[in-house]
Amino acid sequence: MQALYSQLLIGLINGSFYALLSLGLSLIFGLLNIVNFAHGAFFMLGAFAAPLLLEHLGIGYWGSLLIVPPVLALGGMVLQRIVLRPLQELDHLYGLLATFGFALIVQGLMQIGFGSAGLPYAIPSALQGGQNLGFMLLPNYRGFVILVSLAVCASVYLLVERTRLGALLRAATENAERLSSFGINVPRLVTLSYGLGVGLAALAGLLAAPMLQVRPLMGADLMIVVFAVVVIGGMGSILGSIVTGYSLGVIEGLTRYFYPEASNTILFVLMALVLAVRPNGLFGRREA
Numbered sequence: 001m002q003a004l005y006s007q008l009l010i011g012l013i014n015g016s017f018y019a020l021l022s023l024g025l026s027l028i029f030g031l032l033n034i035v036n037f038a039h040g041a042f043f044m045l046g047a048f049a050a051p052l053l054l055e056h057l058g059i060g061y062w063g064s065l066l067i068v069p070p071v072l073a074l075g076g077m078v079l080q081r082i083v084l085r086p087l088q089e090l091d092h093l094y095g096l097l098a099t100f101g102f103a104l105i106v107q108g109l110m111q112i113g114f115g116s117a118g119l120p121y122a123i124p125s126a127l128q129g130g131q132n133l134g135f136m137l138l139p140n141y142r143g144f145v146i147l148v149s150l151a152v153c154a155s156v157y158l159l160v161e162r163t164r165l166g167a168l169l170r171a172a173t174e175n176a177e178r179l180s181s182f183g184i185n186v187p188r189l190v191t192l193s194y195g196l197g198v199g200l201a202a203l204a205g206l207l208a209a210p211m212l213q214v215r216p217l218m219g220a221d222l223m224i225v226v227f228a229v230v231v232i233g234g235m236g237s238i239l240g241s242i243v244t245g246y247s248l249g250v251i252e253g254l255t256r257y258f259y260p261e262a263s264n265t266i267l268f269v270l271m272a273l274v275l276a277v278r279p280n281g282l283f284g285r286r287e288a
Helices: 002-032 039-057 061-087 092-114 140-162 164-174 176-181 186-208 218-233 238-258 266-277
Strands: 130-132 137-139
Touching (some): 002 218, 002 238, 039 061, 039 186, 061 092, 061 186, 092 218, 140 186, 140 238, 218 238, 218 266, 238 266
């Protein structure tokens, strides 16, 4: 049973990252209708920022947690204004290719600067060790990641579903032209939404830094799975991203325990099955 609980914990950890990343992707897709391939690059930059800030500026983990997400969110807003906004009236394929090209450039530059092996980053001293739950030992840092992910996902959901800003974001998704006629600055909403999505990716990368080897291709490897999570949950669905992210992480962990050979393909098998029954995803809405 100890092995089963360990795999469930790993699945829940993976689900925390899936939920954060797919939530950011859904926010961006909802307003821009672009599959943002740059998301993995911002995840990787968020992870790299932690050891670089520590090495060059002496800023530890807690300082990085406050600095990195908003700074990279600002960088994402600049990318949206300079690169993506001029492409907004064109076919959405141009935006997809632009973000894909940006991701390749960033990955290439980081490989030139730091090599393929990347950088190590230690767990902060305050979160080292673990808690004995009786049936398993829960590492403190992994429990911290789960709690932060749950808190952030719940906060974003409440922001989108229960606040005036969220109502404006949903209205812009439904009919941007009509919202503009009421004097709302829709381009600013789009930029803020993109920045929030990028900030979530950067936060996920920073949380992953002490657990994974920080390397240039870490975002590209993870985003393949995250895209499957977004498709299963429903493109643009906030609730779908959160529920599906955690659920599929746990399913992946259970598969590693009961049938390890299928652990790398189970999510894609589920994606094919869901799309065969519900082409818009589990929580996606049918287009009018």
